[in-house]
Amino acid sequence: MQPGFSWVITPNRGAAVLTLSGELDIATAPECGRCMAEAIASTEPARVVVDMKGVEFCDSSGLSVLVSALSGAEASGGVLVLCELHPRVQRVLNVTGLNRRFRSYATVPEAIAALPRPITS
Template sequence: MTIEFAVTTRDTASGPVLELSGELDAATAPDALEAVRLLAPSAAQQLLIDLSGLQFCDSSGISVLIAARNVAVAAGAEIALAAVPGYLARTLGMIGLAELFTTYPTTEDARKAWATSASGQ
């Protein structure tokens, strides 16, 4: 059974949020990549990727995460992942990509950490 994929974006004071849910694979990665291409973080912001609804992610999905990181780096912004599923955290660690992303248990944790760092506390 395929879980319907959804990608949504929203702007917040700390920067854009990309929410991915369902199955991120070769069939759905193009939709996610299109959303990534439309993101416009600034140098003073954080691009946050909310993975709380992600049920599956293959190598195509990991490429989407790397593309999002590239968007953030090109803009001089930070990037963070929130609610990374255990299987994906293990995979990122095994392939040596875990250090590319700051991770938080929830989007709220990521927002609080960003607010603290942005205020210089």
């Protein structure tokens, strides 16, 4: 694990809650990409809530990982949403226009409640 960056995946009501902590930058982007892939693969279809309350900085490398993860989740018929965005990270999303690409929520419970329900047979 990259120093200063940590993550944990917690199952919650049929979703994978990926809690990130630390800076999301060029040094941590590869590790973040791996944990995003693990979270996406942990539910079928992907139902991922990325809890960003512990992320105060995100550069273009971090944005690239987020966009790739979102595209990967959607390509498999799933969904990936963000929650608990730090104001600096929200500003980066707003400035880049990615706030229109990502759905974001104030809290994890709110994000989970907004996810489409998995289809069961």
